[in-house]
Amino acid sequence: MIVFFDFDDTLFDRNKFISALAGRMGLSRDEFLETYTRYFKDKKRPYSCEKHLETLKRQDRWTDVDSFLQDLSDFVHPEAHNLIRKYKTRADRAILLSYGEENFQKIKIQASGLAGYFDEVIVTQDKVAVLKHLISEKEKAIFINDKEEENKEVKRILSNIEVVDVF
Numbered sequence: 001m002i003v004f005f006d007f008d009d010t011l012f013d014r015n016k017f018i019s020a021l022a023g024r025m026g027l028s029r030d031e032f033l034e035t036y037t038r039y040f041k042d043k044k045r046p047y048s049c050e051k052h053l054e055t056l057k058r059q060d061r062w063t064d065v066d067s068f069l070q071d072l073s074d075f076v077h078p079e080a081h082n083l084i085r086k087y088k089t090r091a092d093r094a095i096l097l098s099y100g101e102e103n104f105q106k107i108k109i110q111a112s113g114l115a116g117y118f119d120e121v122i123v124t125q126d127k128v129a130v131l132k133h134l135i136s137e138k139e140k141a142i143f144i145n146d147k148e149e150e151n152k153e154v155k156r157i158l159s160n161i162e163v164v165d166v167f
């Protein structure tokens, strides 16, 4: 049996993290999201906070932001460790399956302190495609995820996967 965990809003409080990060960068949450969208979203270049600050001519913030990004364990949901342990004991393999920009997600995952639980960490733009590819028809799998729409799609497409909704 394989168990897949989503990262943002399943194990990690993304909202709280974005607000805190914006603050460290000297931005409001809206300014952060607006400039992220304008300069980085769906662009070819990988996102980094350093480049984001450079673009906004706020390089003076980088030392503080860099040290902030070293330890993001404060943003891990209080129940995340228990949730992972509970399902891991039943599984042969545990995979962290995260949607997003690869460079940034890997920094968050590493600094969350959760990476060590998993046999593999996959960052993708299409979770359903990865699940389809990795799960064989005979194998049992569990997918633990917060996004209702995604969960519905997974249930519809993959019959041998048990979906656990985390809201």
Ligand SMILES: [Mg+2]
Pocket (backbone or CB within 6 Å): 006, 007, 008, 009, 010, 145, 146, 147
């Ligand atoms: Mg999520």
